[in-house]
Amino acid sequence: MDTLLKGQIQAKIDQKTKPLGSLGMLERLAVQISGIQQTLTPALNNPQILVFAGSHGIANSGVSAYPPAVTAQMVLNFLQGGAAINVLTRQAGMALQVVDAGVDFDFGAAKGLVNMKVRRGTRNFLEEPAMTTQECSLCIERARTLVQQVAGTGCNVIGFGEMGIGNTSAASVMMSKRLQRPLADCVGMGTGLSDVQLAHKLAILEQAMDRHAAVGNSPLEVLQTFGGYEMAMMAGAMVAAGERGMVILVDGFIATVAYLCAVGIAPEIADNAIFCHESEEKGHRILLQYLQAQPVLQLGMRLGEGTGCALAFPILRSAVAIINEMASFDSAGVNQKEI
Ligand SMILES: Cc1cc2ncn([C@H]3O[C@H](COP(=O)(O)O)[C@@H](O)[C@H]3O)c2cc1C
Numbered sequence: 001m002d003t004l005l006k007g008q009i010q011a012k013i014d015q016k017t018k019p020l021g022s023l024g025m026l027e028r029l030a031v032q033i034s035g036i037q038q039t040l041t042p043a044l045n046n047p048q049i050l051v052f053a054g055s056h057g058i059a060n061s062g063v064s065a066y067p068p069a070v071t072a073q074m075v076l077n078f079l080q081g082g083a084a085i086n087v088l089t090r091q092a093g094m095a096l097q098v099v100d101a102g103v104d105f106d107f108g109a110a111k112g113l114v115n116m117k118v119r120r121g122t123r124n125f126l127e128e129p130a131m132t133t134q135e136c137s138l139c140i141e142r143a144r145t146l147v148q149q150v151a152g153t154g155c156n157v158i159g160f161g162e163m164g165i166g167n168t169s170a171a172s173v174m175m176s177k178r179l180q181r182p183l184a185d186c187v188g189m190g191t192g193l194s195d196v197q198l199a200h201k202l203a204i205l206e207q208a209m210d211r212h213a214a215v216g217n218s219p220l221e222v223l224q225t226f227g228g229y230e231m232a233m234m235a236g237a238m239v240a241a242g243e244r245g246m247v248i249l250v251d252g253f254i255a256t257v258a259y260l261c262a263v264g265i266a267p268e269i270a271d272n273a274i275f276c277h278e279s280e281e282k283g284h285r286i287l288l289q290y291l292q293a294q295p296v297l298q299l300g301m302r303l304g305e306g307t308g309c310a311l312a313f314p315i316l317r318s319a320v321a322i323i324n325e326m327a328s329f330d331s332a333g334v335n336q337k338e339i
């Protein structure tokens with residue numbers, strides 16, 4: 001951020017009728033959002049959550065507590081308004097769109113569903129790369145078109161969520177590969193595995209990493225080899241949103257791994273990202289520490305779908321209201337700090 005503007009924003013907040021620094025994270029968020037929008041009077045307009053959905057080949061290897069069919073079933077649930085993210089977006093006053101990036105089901109046309117299907121599910125990366133280079137590029141290309149459409153509705157803040165049974169497995173391997181960290185630090189219980197099932201998940205994923213040991217760790221190679229279509233599309237959309245000066249709301253573990261790829265592709269988007277919550281999924285805390293991120297919330301959640309974004313959004317709205325609406329010491333005639 002331009003240091004002159006940053007100083008002006010900080011000065012505006014410091015002039016508000018409150019002890020210096022007393023609004024803690026709200027001040028930090030107000031500075032960041034003002035910086036993203038390059039203004040002393042920021043605004044969060046037409047906020048949207050995008051839930052990217054995709055089926056994963058690896059889900060057929062016993063790595064999730066739930067069957068692969070749940071991915072399509074949950075998309076139908078999103079479209080009927082019954083999932084956690086539907087409830088939370090309604091609470092937060094945010095719009096919701098579901099993006100079919102590559103679900104193994106034919107939904108036809110439906111209100112609230114964007115059809116950007118690349119293929120009916122990725123290949124199982126235990127045997128072969130999850131996607132081709134062309135499919136990975138297609139995800140990123142389609143994501144750009146999608147963000148352009150969303151921006152056309154006047155939206156300047158997007159929350160990124162996902163749905164894809166097996167995607168904590170994909171995310172764990174991607175994190176391990178990108179950060180060169182032991183897989184055991186990156187693998188967690190996902191939808192809720194027992195200790196025995198978790199040991200199986202780790203063994204399967206170790207095997208997959210060995211199989212692709214020769215693959216490089218660039219964002220695109222990692223996405224192509226292990227990612228889901230929903231993750232590649234999410235990463236592409238984050239890049240496009242950052243380039244447009246939008247606020248990027250990052251959800252839990254899987255969304256943060258997609259962000260790790262996005263920021264590898266376009267490092268400048270780091271200024272635009274707000275980490276909405278710290279998930280209970282094992283790798284997330286380590287990943288947030290690596291990114292030097294301070295998550296807004298810590299609620300013991302491990303769901304995904306963009307739920308952390310919808311819950312953090314009212315806090316962001318409050319941060320923006322503080323910088324825009326609070327009186328200053330001068331305007332309210334309140335005395336400033338003496339010592
Ligand atoms: C009913 C249901 C709703 C969900 N909503 C999000 N997820 C979350 O769980 C999945 C990842 O966990 P794993 O890697 O263990 O499969 C993703 O779909 C994620 O969005 C759900 C999972 C289930 C079962």
Ligand SMILES: O=C(O)c1cccnc1
Binds near residue numbers: 255279303
């Ligand atoms: O942190 C997440 O996003 C998460 C964790 C477990 C399962 N699904 C999503």
